[in-house]
Amino acid sequence: MLVYFLLATPAMNDDGFYYEGFTESLAKGKLDFKSFYGFQGLSFFAVPIFWLTGSHNSIIIASVIFSLLSIPLAFLVGRAYYGSDKAGWYFLSLFLLIPYPYTTMFRGFQESALLFFILLILYGSFQNKNWTPLTWAIGGIVKPFALALFPLWLKKILNRKRIIWIALALLIGAVYLGTSYYQTGHLVNNAAINSYQGNFDTGNPPPLEESFVPSIKGYLRVGANLFLSFRKILISPLVIILGVLSLWFGKSLKLRKEIILSIILNFFLVGSLTFSFPKYLLPMVALFALAAMPYLMKYFWLRILVIIDSFFVFKPIFDHFGHNFWPSFYLYLFPLFLVFIIFIVLELTRRKTKSFKTTT
Numbered sequence: 001m002l003v004y005f006l007l008a009t010p011a012m013n014d015d016g017f018y019y020e021g022f023t024e025s026l027a028k029g030k031l032d033f034k035s036f037y038g039f040q041g042l043s044f045f046a047v048p049i050f051w052l053t054g055s056h057n058s059i060i061i062a063s064v065i066f067s068l069l070s071i072p073l074a075f076l077v078g079r080a081y082y083g084s085d086k087a088g089w090y091f092l093s094l095f096l097l098i099p100y101p102y103t104t105m106f107r108g109f110q111e112s113a114l115l116f117f118i119l120l121i122l123y124g125s126f127q128n129k130n131w132t133p134l135t136w137a138i139g140g141i142v143k144p145f146a147l148a149l150f151p152l153w154l155k156k157i158l159n160r161k162r163i164i165w166i167a168l169a170l171l172i173g174a175v176y177l178g179t180s181y182y183q184t185g186h187l188v189n190n191a192a193i194n195s196y197q198g199n200f201d202t203g204n205p206p207p208l209e210e211s212f213v214p215s216i217k218g219y220l221r222v223g224a225n226l227f228l229s230f231r232k233i234l235i236s237p238l239v240i241i242l243g244v245l246s247l248w249f250g251k252s253l254k255l256r257k258e259i260i261l262s263i264i265l266n267f268f269l270v271g272s273l274t275f276s277f278p279k280y281l282l283p284m285v286a287l288f289a290l291a292a293m294p295y296l297m298k299y300f301w302l303r304i305l306v307i308i309d310s311f312f313v314f315k316p317i318f319d320h321f322g323h324n325f326w327p328s329f330y331l332y333l334f335p336l337f338l339v340f341i342i343f344i345v346l347e348l349t350r351r352k353t354k355s356f357k358t359t360t
Contacts, residue, residue, distance in 0.1 A: 001096075002068060004334050008106050008325040010060045016108015019043050020059045023050055033183040041142030041176075042066075042113045063105035066116040070095060073119045080126040081254060081290060086346065090297055093342050094289040095119075096335040097310045098235050099317050100279055106325040111279045114143040118286050125152035126254070130161045137169035141176050148265035148283050151258040212272050219271035225278040226285075229312045232320055234278050234285045236309035242295045242302070243288030250294065259287050303343050310336055 078091025117139030
């Protein structure tokens with residue numbers, strides 16, 4: 001995947017200029033929320049990269065690093081939840097079948113980092129780590145949709161160490177929002193609201209609260225962003241369906257009620273926005289993918305169907321974004337080919353192990 005990323009050509013665009021601008025301003029000693037709209041959590045991590053390289057693509061380099069770190073982390077999440085290396089490999093494969101984050105990061109977008117912190121929150125929650133609230137807070141200032149995951153760790157026993165980490169998490173959020181409010185007069189300068197409706201004044205973006213105008217269209221868009229490929233969906237709709245079935249029937253799933261509650265919170269948060277993208281649904285997509293694992297681990301034919309269905313996830317994202325970064329569609333499909341190889345190797349290993357046990 002590192003070679004795959006190195007073969008891509010970054011092309012900063014849209015909000016990426018503002019994330020990079022905030023990074024370079026902060027690297028030079030100026031914290032400037034007024035000039036650069038959006039949530040700037042990733043920019044704090046990009047500052048050391050700018051110091052070291054002087055690159056005007058430092059926000060992209062930071063995203064590449066987070067995307068690479070997400071690969072072993074996805075394995076650890078699957079293993080922690082289901083208690084087996086096999087589950088780790090399958091969940092890692094599903095991570096590779098979500099091309100949106102590691103495609104749009106080459107235009108400066110933050111979803112790759114958001115997915116890393118989502119995975120870190122999941123891992124910390126499943127392992128009952130005291131530091132999980134801190135990763136939750138950092139993920140929240142990268143993109144606020146990560147905040148929907150708090151039910152996963154909130155019910156754990158509140159010991160003294162856990163309370164300290166929660167307090168630190170709340171302090172981070174308060175400092176971030178407080179500083180933004182002090183400089184701009186409202187909590188966060190928001191990018192999406194009205195940016196697709198007439199003229200958008202980048203020098204005076206509206207406050208975050210104006211994004212929330214709940215309507216039936218908003219909630220219908222959530223469904224469209226999960227299932228309609230022309231919306232540049234995140235993952236195969238088949239994985240979403242399997243995840244729903246598993247959560248409905250799988251009464252023994254670990255943290256099942258908390259996972260369902262987090263999905264509902266993500267649904268209502270995104271549905272209440274006046275404009276939404278599929279990337280806003282990354283928390284629920286990660287949870288649906290995790291819940292779908294029992295079916296995928298059991299049935300080889302389902303895994304093959306997911307591979308085929310994933311082609312129709314990669315294709316529209318390449319047509320809209322990916323062709324700007326990779327020279328060939330077949331090269332762009334490398335993660336899909338890689339997952340196919342992983343599935344075949346795991347299947348052959350399973351059959352060999354089964355044959356050995358039968359012979360013994």
